[in-house]
Amino acid sequence: MHPVIAKTFGGLSKPYYFRQFFFGLLFVAFFMFMASKSTHGVPIGAALLMAINALLYPYSRFVYESVVGFIMGNNVFYANAFLMLFVKLITMSVCFMFAVFIAPIGLAYLYYHHSKR
Template sequence: MHPIVQKTLGGLSKEYYFRQFIFGLIFPAFIIFMDIPGKNSTPISVYLLFAVNTTLYPYSRFVYESIVDFIMGDNVFFVNAIFMLIVKIFTMLLCWSFAIFISPIGLLYLYYHHSKQ
């Protein structure tokens, strides 16, 4: 594998990438499931965007979690589980929706981090 690809796309652990990838599949699956056949034909470009966002979602989520870890530190908050689940789903949806824009930040950081070692 090329060193640039290994330092960026291979920069996350396989377990982390696979876990986040599975979570990223929730949104396109839901959208496709809710599509009414024959009503509106979904363009192939939408499915391409779904594939790109789902593939890049783990890197987008990595950026989000890194920022939250930096801001929150070791603090622990006790909140209502339903509220936390809603917030978690909302942040996952945002990270998936904007993965094409957010993930390059994570890929650049991973390249820098793995080049420094």
């Protein structure tokens, strides 16, 4: 494997990547299901964008979790579970929809982090 690819796309742990990839695939399945109900089906451009977003979603989520971890630190908040699940669903959908734009930040950081060693 090329060193640049190994330092960027191979930068996340396998369990973390596959867990986040699974959630990305759930979004793809949901959007495909909703699009299958229409008379026009799924446009090829939308299907391609969903596939790219599903592959980049773990890196997008890595950026989100890193930023939130930096801001929040080790604080613990007690809140309504349904509210927290709703907020988590919203943040996951935003990370999925904008994965094409957010993931390059995570990939650049992973490249920098793994090149530094």
